[in-house]
Amino acid sequence: MVNPDEGRGGLYVELSLTGPERAHLRQLAPGPVWFAEPGTDSEADARALAAAGTALGNPRADRVANAPGLKWLQLASVGIDDYLGLDWPVLGRRLTVTNLGDAFADPVAQSCLAGILALHRGIDRLAGLRAEGSWAKSDVRPRLRLLTGARVLVLGRGSIARRFAELLGPFGCPVTHFARGSGDIRTLAELDERLPGFDVVVGLLPGTPATSGLLDARRLALMRPGAVLVNAGRGSLVDEEALVSELASGRLGGAVLDVTGEEPLPAGHPLWTCPGVVLTQHTAGGSTDESARVVDLFADNWRRFHAGSPLRNPVQWSRGF
Known part of the structure; x- marks a missing residue:
C-alpha cells in the first residue's frame, strides 16, 4: 500500500x-x-x-x-522491459510502478485484426501495386483468402488477447489460448503438439525470460503451411531469421509484425523486403x-x-x- x-x-x-x-x-x-x-x-x-x-x-x-x-x-506504456534490469528488491521498497494495463486492448486488437485481413484479402499487395501503377486483378483475385472459420491460436490471455478473441466472434473463428496458468493450452509440450493445427498464430505475450525465443526455428517449422503469424507483444518472442526463411520459401502465408527484435528496424533488414510481411512499426497501441x-x-x-x-x-x- x-x-x-x-x-x-x-x-x-x-x-x-x-x-x-x-x-x-x-x-x-x-x-x-x-x-x-x-x-x-x-x-x-x-x-x-x-x-x-x-x-x-x-x-x-x-x-x-x-x-x-x-x-x-x-508508465505511459504496458511494457516494462527498459526497467527490468533495476534492483527492484531494493528499489521496490520505496517506489511503486504502475503501467497502462488494458488501456491499449482495443487499438492493439484492432490492428492485429486489420493486419490479418490485409494479408488474407490481398490489401498489402494491392497497395503496393497501386504505388507501382500496376493492374494485376487476374493474378491477385484467385489468391485471396477468407478469415471466416480460421482456427486461431492466441499466445496469451491478457486484456488484449481477450479483446482480440471478441473481435473474431463475427468471423466464426475457433480461438484457443496458450497461457501457463489459465490457457486452453498450458504446457510447451502441448503447444508443440497442437501448433500444426492452427491457421493463424497471434503473439500477445509480455517480454520475460520464459517467452523470449518461444517461437524459435523449430516451432516456426511446426506451423502449418500457409499459416499467418502475428506478433504484437514483444519482438523477443520470434526468431526473426528463421521467420524470414519460412516466409521467403513461401511455406508460411505471411506475418503481421507490430514489434521487432530491434526498433527502429535498421535499414537493410530483410523484414523490410521479405514477401508477405505487414510491418506496423509498433503503432498498434495508437489512436x-x-x-x-x-x-x-x-x-x-x-x-x-x-x-x-x-x-x-x-x-x-x-x-x-
Whole structure:
C-alpha cells in the first residue's frame, strides 16, 4: 500500500500532451509540475525527476533509479522491459510502478485484426501495386483468402488477447489460448503438439525470460503451411531469421509484425523486403485519443494514490509484467 502522505515533491511528466491535457495535470497536482519532452534527455529534466515525488511517462531507467524522492511512477506504456534490469528488491521498497494495463486492448486488437485481413484479402499487395501503377486483378483475385472459420491460436490471455478473441466472434473463428496458468493450452509440450493445427498464430505475450525465443526455428517449422503469424507483444518472442526463411520459401502465408527484435528496424533488414510481411512499426497501441486515455488513467490513479487506495495496474516485478 502506498503512503498517501509521501511523494508530494512535485509531478514530473515526460509525455507529449496537448495544452488542455497539460492544464488538466496542473489542476490535478497541488505542487510544481515539470513537463519534459520525450527524447530531449536534458540535465534540467534529470534534476526535475530527481526532485519529483511522482512521475508520468517513461523516463530513463538510470534516472528513475537515482531519483531518491520518487514514490510512484505511472508508465505511459504496458511494457516494462527498459526497467527490468533495476534492483527492484531494493528499489521496490520505496517506489511503486504502475503501467497502462488494458488501456491499449482495443487499438492493439484492432490492428492485429486489420493486419490479418490485409494479408488474407490481398490489401498489402494491392497497395503496393497501386504505388507501382500496376493492374494485376487476374493474378491477385484467385489468391485471396477468407478469415471466416480460421482456427486461431492466441499466445496469451491478457486484456488484449481477450479483446482480440471478441473481435473474431463475427468471423466464426475457433480461438484457443496458450497461457501457463489459465490457457486452453498450458504446457510447451502441448503447444508443440497442437501448433500444426492452427491457421493463424497471434503473439500477445509480455517480454520475460520464459517467452523470449518461444517461437524459435523449430516451432516456426511446426506451423502449418500457409499459416499467418502475428506478433504484437514483444519482438523477443520470434526468431526473426528463421521467420524470414519460412516466409521467403513461401511455406508460411505471411506475418503481421507490430514489434521487432530491434526498433527502429535498421535499414537493410530483410523484414523490410521479405514477401508477405505487414510491418506496423509498433503503432498498434495508437489512436487519436491515446494521450487523453493515458492522462485519464493517471488522474484516476492519482486520486487513489492520495487517498491511500490500491492503484490500478501495479507492476509485478517478480513476474516481469
